Amino acid sequence: MKEELKILIEAQYPLIYLMTSEEERAESAISQISQKESEHRRVYIWTVTHGIVEYGQPRQTTQHNTVSPEAAIEWTIRQKEPGIYIFKDLHPFIESPPVNRWLRDAIANFKGDEKIIILMSPIQEIPIELEKDVIVLDFPLPNLKELDEVLSQQLRKAKSRRITTEVREKLLRAALGLTKDEAEKVYRKAQVKAGRLTESEVEIVLSEKKQLIRRNGILEYIEEDETIDAVGGLEELKKWLVQRSNAFTERAREYGLPQPKGMLILGVPGCGKSLIAKTTSRLWGLPILRLDMGRVYDGSMVGRSEANLRNALKTAESISPVILFIDELDKAFAGGTGSADSDGGTSSRIFGSFLTWMQEKTSPVFVMATANRLEKLPGEFLRKGRFDEIFFVDLPNTEERQDIFRIHLKKRRSDINRFDIEQLAKVSEGFSGAEIEQALIAAMYDAFAQDREFTQLDIIAAIKSTLPLSRTMTEQVTALRDWARQRARPASASVAEYQRLEF
Ligand SMILES: Nc1ncnc2c1ncn2[C@@H]1O[C@H](COP(=O)(O)OP(=O)(O)OP(=O)(O)O)[C@@H](O)[C@H]1O
Numbered sequence: 001m002k003e004e005l006k007i008l009i010e011a012q013y014p015l016i017y018l019m020t021s022e023e024e025r026a027e028s029a030i031s032q033i034s035q036k037e038s039e040h041r042r043v044y045i046w047t048v049t050h051g052i053v054e055y056g057q058p059r060q061t062t063q064h065n066t067v068s069p070e071a072a073i074e075w076t077i078r079q080k081e082p083g084i085y086i087f088k089d090l091h092p093f094i095e096s097p098p099v100n101r102w103l104r105d106a107i108a109n110f111k112g113d114e115k116i117i118i119l120m121s122p123i124q125e126i127p128i129e130l131e132k133d134v135i136v137l138d139f140p141l142p143n144l145k146e147l148d149e150v151l152s153q154q155l156r157k158a159k160s161r162r163i164t165t166e167v168r169e170k171l172l173r174a175a176l177g178l179t180k181d182e183a184e185k186v187y188r189k190a191q192v193k194a195g196r197l198t199e200s201e202v203e204i205v206l207s208e209k210k211q212l213i214r215r216n217g218i219l220e221y222i223e224e225d226e227t228i229d230a231v232g233g234l235e236e237l238k239k240w241l242v243q244r245s246n247a248f249t250e251r252a253r254e255y256g257l258p259q260p261k262g263m264l265i266l267g268v269p270g271c272g273k274s275l276i277a278k279t280t281s282r283l284w285g286l287p288i289l290r291l292d293m294g295r296v297y298d299g300s301m302v303g304r305s306e307a308n309l310r311n312a313l314k315t316a317e318s319i320s321p322v323i324l325f326i327d328e329l330d331k332a333f334a335g336g337t338g339s340a341d342s343d344g345g346t347s348s349r350i351f352g353s354f355l356t357w358m359q360e361k362t363s364p365v366f367v368m369a370t371a372n373r374l375e376k377l378p379g380e381f382l383r384k385g386r387f388d389e390i391f392f393v394d395l396p397n398t399e400e401r402q403d404i405f406r407i408h409l410k411k412r413r414s415d416i417n418r419f420d421i422e423q424l425a426k427v428s429e430g431f432s433g434a435e436i437e438q439a440l441i442a443a444m445y446d447a448f449a450q451d452r453e454f455t456q457l458d459i460i461a462a463i464k465s466t467l468p469l470s471r472t473m474t475e476q477v478t479a480l481r482d483w484a485r486q487r488a489r490p491a492s493a494s495v496a497e498y499q500r501l502e503f
């Protein structure tokens with residue numbers, strides 16, 4: 001990505017929108033790029049407080065009267081020498097007609113001159129008039145090499161003993177996904193807490209990172225203790241996942257395999273979609289981050305939602321290989337505040353940028369999305385090629401229900417032989433996994449209240465008194481099934497028996 005910035009600068013792209021909250025790092029990267037050029041260009045920085053100041057010079061060297069954005073842009077046009085002009089936080093002014101016009105004049109004027117304007121801002125705000133002329137670029141988070149500088153500095157400061165390359169790499173990887181400042185803070189904190197920085201502090205760094213990532217409210221590290229064995233049935237889906245356990249290894253690359261992009265799991269509520277997605281983390285040995293789409297939406301400022309999404313994706317990419325879990329995708333794309341029509345098109349724009357990202361991403365971020373209402377999902381999502389596979393999770397069939405009973409009974413009692421699981425599976429026809437679990441818990445409560453152990457009969461009674469979703473919402477469930485059967489791959493090997501079932 002930094003390469004990309006270099007290419008754009010060298011290619012004389014006149015207007016670049018660089019999205020970042022790490023101004024210092026970005027400025028220094030730009031200055032480095034300019035210095036490596038054969039005829040190195042001067043770098044100037046505009047802020048609304050100081051006007052234009054040359055990079056590296058004290059603020060007293062302000063070019064007077066360049067505090068107003070219009071004057072500053074005009075100043076760049078008047079310059080005879082080549083130059084790179086960084087405008088920090090121009091976004092609040094960019095909609096103003098004179099600023100907008102001056103920018104376009106500048107672009108026209110720069111043709112053939114070695115001049116570039118870089119708009120640097122943490123949020124994206126581009127007026128329609130400029131959309132065609134500007135190229136938007138995300139400034140990437142620090143890579144291992146950059147983090148190494150931060151770590152080395154911290155080690156020097158603390159006069160720490162030397163650490164092995166292995167420990168160093170672990171400490172570095174633990175900080176991936178953080179900004180430079182954040183990494184500094186995390187290393188310092190770990191150092192202070194433990195009085196040293198060694199292998200045992202990797203955990204501190206990791207947990208600090210998890211907190212920092214959670215603080216932005218959009219991404220969250222998920223810890224899932226269950227393994228894939230806690231999921232009953234869904235054999236096909238499991239097989240698919242197990243087959244790809246090593247998909248993100250070097251060996252798979254050497255073998256010539258492409259990296260899996262993602263999967264979409266559609267299905268009836270309460271049948272284990274979220275559960276299986278979360279357990280994939282353990283199965284694949286990759287961290288899993290939940291992207292909360294509802295929180296991406298932010299109506300406070302134009303462009304804020306887009307920036308939220310970009311930042312979240314950027315973080316995920318820098319932590320990769322990683323699983324990005326988007327639960328209830330259908331709800332997410334209905335928008336945080338309303339439908340696509342009522343929020344001024346924000347949700348469709350967000351949706352568009354998400355799809356583009358999915359299409360173009362090269363970093364190993366595996367998207368695992370779940371959904372149950374299809375009519376809310378834009379068709380583009382379902383087109384082949386977006387996801388490697390779209391699975392449909394149906395209500396469990398008899399065998400799967402046995403499996404689910406067994407799993408949940410075993411979780412709570414060691415002597416499950418006293419239950420007739422075949423019978424339980426039979427009477428719970430039409431139940432989802434979640435409903436089976438709930439019936440079991442209800443039975444346990446009943447018996448517990450009477451101060452005795454729960455029995456087969458308690459469970460059957462609980463089942464009988466439950467009205468499953470497949471009965472209360474027969475129409476929706478049937479519609480979903482009919483739709484999915486034609487378009488998605490079944491998650492279970494055998495076709496469920498209730499296709500014949502009439503409620
Ligand atoms: N196939 C299953 N095997 C074992 N347990 C299950 C299964 N399906 C559901 N459960 C139980 O029900 C709980 C809820 O399931 P989960 O959240 O995965 O459903 P879901 O398909 O994501 O539903 P929704 O569409 O409502 O989000 C699980 O945590 C688990 O305890």
Ligand SMILES: [Mg+2]
Binds near residue numbers: 273274328370
């Ligand atoms: Mg779910």
